[in-house]
Amino acid sequence: MSSIRVFLLGALAERGPMHGHQLRLLAEKEHVHMWTDFRVGAIYGALKRLVAEDLVEPVRTEREGARPERQIVRITDAGRIALDDLRLETLREFALKPDPFDLALARVGRDMADELPDLLRARRAAIVAAAAHHTARLEHVHQYLNITEQHVMQHQTHRLRAELDWLDSVLAALPAIVLDEKTRETD
Structure with a gap:
């Protein structure tokens, strides 16, 4: 595509x-x-x-x-x-493209485990900023969009919300993730 x-x-x-x-x-x-x-x-x-x-x-x-x-x-x-x-x-066709973030998260390793909370919070802040920017742009151009284009723009809104929801679940599991990373490499 x-x-x-x-x-x-x-x-x-x-x-x-x-x-x-x-x-x-x-x-x-x-x-x-x-x-x-x-x-x-x-x-x-x-x-x-x-x-x-x-x-x-x-x-x-x-x-x-x-x-x-x-x-x-x-x-x-x-x-x-x-x-x-x-x-x-x-x-x-539906295309679910792999996000390189997932590979980096899966391979964060013990040496970066302590930095992970700050990194994930920074990523969340960046996504929140992107969502706010998207919402502001959408409000600015909404009147110029046809019905299909409005739905296309809402697709982006939903994708950003889904990304935030998923990242919040990762942040909620962060203590277990950090512990797992620290103990996994010593096994």
């Missing part, structure tokens, strides 16, 4: 030919950084790959004033087929 491909191919299919900067502005306007797994700056590289794969094709170049020349691209028939396939794949 590639959310950047879905975004780029979908934007070109829905809005017609554009250049990379227009796609970047659209991504910023739609606040995709708030609910996708790609950064707006990654658009240019992904666009080049789509051209190389014949999923989009150049149609012309434009120049505005003294700005650099920009290549306008459009989605190809193969790109439309790929977009449909990507959308279906993404909507049908």
